[in-house]
Amino acid sequence: MSAWAPAAARSASRRAARDPIAVAVAVGFYAIVATVISTLWRTAATAHGGQVAGYTGVQLTWYLYFAEAAVTALQQRQIEMTGDDIVSGAIAVEMLRPVSVVGLRLATEFGRCLPRLAACTAIGLTLAWITSGPPVEVAALLLALPSLLLAVACNLAAQHAFAGAAFWVRDARSAWFLYQKLVFLLGAMLIPAEALPGWLHSAALALPFLAMAYVPARLAAGHLEPQLLLLQMGWLVVLGAAAVAVFAAGERRLQVVGG
Amino acid sequence: MTVTAVRGTDTVAISSTGLTKAFTTGRRRHRRLVEAVRGIDFLVQRGERVAYIGPNGAGKSTSIKMLTGILHPTAGAASVLGRVPWQERRQLTREIGTLFGQRSQLWFELTPRETFRMLGSIYKIPAAALRARVGELAELLDAEELFDLPVRALSLGQRMRCELAACLLHEPVVLFLDEPTIGLDLLAKQRFRELLVRLNEERGTTIFLTSHDVADIEQVAQRAIVINHGSVIYDDRVAVMRRELLATKIVEAAVATPVCFNDMKGVEATEHTSSTLRLVVDTTIRPVREVLDVLLTTAEVSDITVTDPPLEQVIAEIYERPRT
Amino acid sequence: MTAVFATMRTAFAEAWANRTAFWTQLAAMALNDIVWVVFWVLFFGKVGTVAGWDRSRVLLLLAVITTGAGIVLGLLSNARRIGQLVADGGIDAALALPVRTLPFLLVRRVDAVNFGDMLFGVTLFVVACSPTPQRAALYVIGSAAGALVLAGFLVLVGSIAFFTRRSEVGDLGFQAVLLLASYPVDIFSGITKTLLYTAIPAAFVSAVPAKLIDHVTPGRLAELLAAAAVFSCAAVVVFTMGLRRYTSSAIWTRA
Numbered sequence: 001m002s003a004w005a006p007a008a009a010r011s012a013s014r015r016a017a018r019d020p021i022a023v024a025v026a027v028g029f030y031a032i033v034a035t036v037i038s039t040l041w042r043t044a045a046t047a048h049g050g051q052v053a054g055y056t057g058v059q060l061t062w063y064l065y066f067a068e069a070a071v072t073a074l075q076q077r078q079i080e081m082t083g084d085d086i087v088s089g090a091i092a093v094e095m096l097r098p099v100s101v102v103g104l105r106l107a108t109e110f111g112r113c114l115p116r117l118a119a120c121t122a123i124g125l126t127l128a129w130i131t132s133g134p135p136v137e138v139a140a141l142l143l144a145l146p147s148l149l150l151a152v153a154c155n156l157a158a159q160h161a162f163a164g165a166a167f168w169v170r171d172a173r174s175a176w177f178l179y180q181k182l183v184f185l186l187g188a189m190l191i192p193a194e195a196l197p198g199w200l201h202s203a204a205l206a207l208p209f210l211a212m213a214y215v216p217a218r219l220a221a222g223h224l225e226p227q228l229l230l231l232q233m234g235w236l237v238v239l240g241a242a243a244v245a246v247f248a249a250g251e252r253r254l255q256v257v258g259g
Numbered sequence: 260m261t262v263t264a265v266r267g268t269d270t271v272a273i274s275s276t277g278l279t280k281a282f283t284t285g286r287r288r289h290r291r292l293v294e295a296v297r298g299i300d301f302l303v304q305r306g307e308r309v310a311y312i313g314p315n316g317a318g319k320s321t322s323i324k325m326l327t328g329i330l331h332p333t334a335g336a337a338s339v340l341g342r343v344p345w346q347e348r349r350q351l352t353r354e355i356g357t358l359f360g361q362r363s364q365l366w367f368e369l370t371p372r373e374t375f376r377m378l379g380s381i382y383k384i385p386a387a388a389l390r391a392r393v394g395e396l397a398e399l400l401d402a403e404e405l406f407d408l409p410v411r412a413l414s415l416g417q418r419m420r421c422e423l424a425a426c427l428l429h430e431p432v433v434l435f436l437d438e439p440t441i442g443l444d445l446l447a448k449q450r451f452r453e454l455l456v457r458l459n460e461e462r463g464t465t466i467f468l469t470s471h472d473v474a475d476i477e478q479v480a481q482r483a484i485v486i487n488h489g490s491v492i493y494d495d496r497v498a499v500m501r502r503e504l505l506a507t508k509i510v511e512a513a514v515a516t517p518v519c520f521n522d523m524k525g526v527e528a529t530e531h532t533s534s535t536l537r538l539v540v541d542t543t544i545r546p547v548r549e550v551l552d553v554l555l556t557t558a559e560v561s562d563i564t565v566t567d568p569p570l571e572q573v574i575a576e577i578y579e580r581p582r583t
Numbered sequence: 584m585t586a587v588f589a590t591m592r593t594a595f596a597e598a599w600a601n602r603t604a605f606w607t608q609l610a611a612m613a614l615n616d617i618v619w620v621v622f623w624v625l626f627f628g629k630v631g632t633v634a635g636w637d638r639s640r641v642l643l644l645l646a647v648i649t650t651g652a653g654i655v656l657g658l659l660s661n662a663r664r665i666g667q668l669v670a671d672g673g674i675d676a677a678l679a680l681p682v683r684t685l686p687f688l689l690v691r692r693v694d695a696v697n698f699g700d701m702l703f704g705v706t707l708f709v710v711a712c713s714p715t716p717q718r719a720a721l722y723v724i725g726s727a728a729g730a731l732v733l734a735g736f737l738v739l740v741g742s743i744a745f746f747t748r749r750s751e752v753g754d755l756g757f758q759a760v761l762l763l764a765s766y767p768v769d770i771f772s773g774i775t776k777t778l779l780y781t782a783i784p785a786a787f788v789s790a791v792p793a794k795l796i797d798h799v800t801p802g803r804l805a806e807l808l809a810a811a812a813v814f815s816c817a818a819v820v821v822f823t824m825g826l827r828r829y830t831s832s833a834i835w836t837r838a
Contacts, residue, residue: 029755029758029759032758032759032762032763037766040633040766043633043770044626044629044633047630047633048630053629177612177614177615178611181614181618184622185622191622195625197625328678329678329830330830331830345831352679353681357679362675364676366596368600368601369593369596369597373593373596374593376593377592377593379589380590381680381681381682
């Protein structure tokens with residue numbers, strides 16, 4: 001990839017870091033969400049003889065703090081915003097630049113997420129430690145960190161592919177709702193994948209959403225399974241290609257139909 | 260003997276005495292007090308058409324907010340139709356109308372008529388009276404066919420006419436307009452200005468208008484109040500403004516032979532081709548009469564006009580004046 | 584017809600004007616809420632009961648919160664936007680009219696998408712929550728009281744913008760209260776739990792009404808109604824104070 005992608009990511013990152021209030025609000029929101037859901041599951045585990053779906057209370061806590069961090073780091077409603085840009089024609093302007101529209105957007109959004117992701121991870125680590133004690137398996141936790149980056153990248157790529165529907169449908173809000181719920185359930189963000197009933201679990205395994213929340217969460221919960229990172233990388237390639245293809249088709253349509 | 264303003268019979272629409280508004284701005288250590296408006300004094304009679312002009316940041320919007328009751332002043336006094344705006348805001352809103360160019364009163368997906376119905380309830384206008392009023396406004400503003408189209412289907416010019424109708428429903432005595440012609444095309448602006456003048460002449464509605472567009476001032480206002488740096492720096496009739504402030508005249512002539520004015524003091528030739536001539540005459544040095552005499556005797560003139568300088572120039576010079 | 588009612592009717596007409604968007608948004612939100620039912624069914628399928636809450640009571644909680652939130656966010660839609668309106672000067676439009684500012688602002692906008700919540704809530708109650716006449720009456724009272732607490736709280740946190748000129752606290756408060764009200768309050772303990780009955784009254788928006796429907800006691804009813812009264816009054820007081828500050832303000836506004 002040419003040099004413009006990391007450069008775009010870096011400058012977006014720097015710009016985002018310069019608005020501490022926005023980052024603080026995002027982190028505040030994350031802290032509340034993650035604490036609530038981990039409290040729920042921890043209480044459930046205690047009431048259920050100490051473990052649920054093979055996870056102890058401690059593991060569940062680390063799981064959920066990391067699952068939430070992976071998803072909350074993204075700007076909410078990314079699909080809706082990208083969809084709105086498509087509908088309003090702002091994308092058409094970007095097409096005038098000599099770089100890939102979707103590539104530039106992906107790089108920029110990724111950069112923008114980084115300060116939030118870093119802050120959320122730091123807070124999540126702290127809160128998990130405070131509420132449940134130290135991580136179960138440090139090596140796995142260390143793997144969870146790059147996994148978070150991959151998770152965010154997969155999520156962004158998928159969201160752009162979804163948002164590309166706006167080239168045809170001209171409304172992205174409904175797509176956003178649906179997408180978010182798919183991540184919550186099939187990404188095992190609200191409920192560990194192992195707790196899903198058989199058929200749902202099989203469905204989740206076939207879909208990319210697990211790469212967006214489940215993988216870093218499982219690693220943080222102490223399961224040293226480095227092959228999961230390969231799974232993420234595989235999905236990233238597929239999702240990235242999908243996003244590029246959708247945007248390419250959409251751009252062609254714009255050129256034919258007119259803005 | 261104290262003179263008390265008697266509501267209803269008083270001829271003064273708006274009065275402002277020493278109106279001042281200071282804001283704190285900046286964060287923490289860099290906090291400082293900025294006077295957006297300082298000591299504004301003026302009087303507007305009922306039935307006048309006044310333009311309130313000034314460069315950006317001069318304090319126009321702040322003044323209007325105080326006069327319409329949205330802001331309290333730091334010092335000074337004002338009254339609109341006998342009421343103190345910030346103390347009797349809700350009562351005052353029944354007697355004045357406001358049209359802010361950037362803010363729309365009309366609901367986007369609905370027709371203007373549906374907005375009027377809602378405003379009728381808000382202003383407590385009985386249904387029959389409202390119907391009659393809407394009919395009158397349709398005629399006055401030539402907007403009959405617009406009232407039943409959804410607002411999103413109207414052009415900006417058409418929408419502004421409907422916005423004007425919306426703020427006239429309750430028959431306000433004074434109308435405050437903030438940049439009403441912004442974004443309108445030339446024809447729409449023209450039409451809008453004519454409507455304002457007609458409204459004033461037929462209904463006696465007092466017009467208080469802020470604008471950047473000089474043509475708004477020229478064609479609508481009888482009087483101009485110019486503010487800069489928070490104070491009034493000029494307040495007089497528009498015609499006088501032009502005549503007195505710049506003691507210059509512009510002479511334009513179509514000539515058959517070239518004429519030289521180089522050695523005539525007080526005269527500057529700004530355009531000099533073989534067939535046209537444009538002179539700027541400083542009348543304090545050289546009376547126009549003399550220039551005309553020279554021109555008519557030394558050249559074959561087929562056409563000649565003498566005009567006042569453009570208002571932009573006058574206003575620009577006013578802005579540069581030091582504060583009195 | 585009073586000014587407030589006329590405004591609400593017009594706001595509804597505006598939302599209704601775009602029929603396709605109205606129904607699509609409504610359906611999307613209802614679908615969104617169904618996913619929560621799926622989550623809780625899966626959760627309790629694995630766990631049984633948690634802190635005295637079982638599946639049926641949590642579904643009751645879901646019915647109450649979607650109904651209450653649907654009313655507030657759908658019909659009094661600007662309750663969540665007070666902070667934003669203050670920060671960008673949207674309040675001025677209300678100040679130019681002879682209306683009481685807060686009621687006018689609240690009803691000035693209707694969000695069709697939250698009608699989906701209301702529809703979902705009622706349907707869920709009827710379908711899954713054993714709707715006897717007594718329970719139905721308590722459901723109506725509970726949802727209404729919860730809606731009042733929610734509206735009061737939103738106006739309160741939104742009014743902070745009068746003093747700070749930033750809308751972030753209002754936004755965060757809005758997200759927080761809805762989030763916390765989506766879970767059975769008894770999973771929390773200590774300070775957090777106290778918080779949910781006081782500063783961020785999520786308990787009164789959903790959990791207390793749900794418990795009330797399941798098992799009505801005079802104490803619980805009184806507690807709920809008191810919370811509704813306290814938060815609505817506090818909202819009016821703080822908003823009025825804030826508005827006074829806004830108009831007499833010595834802080835720089837947008838020119």
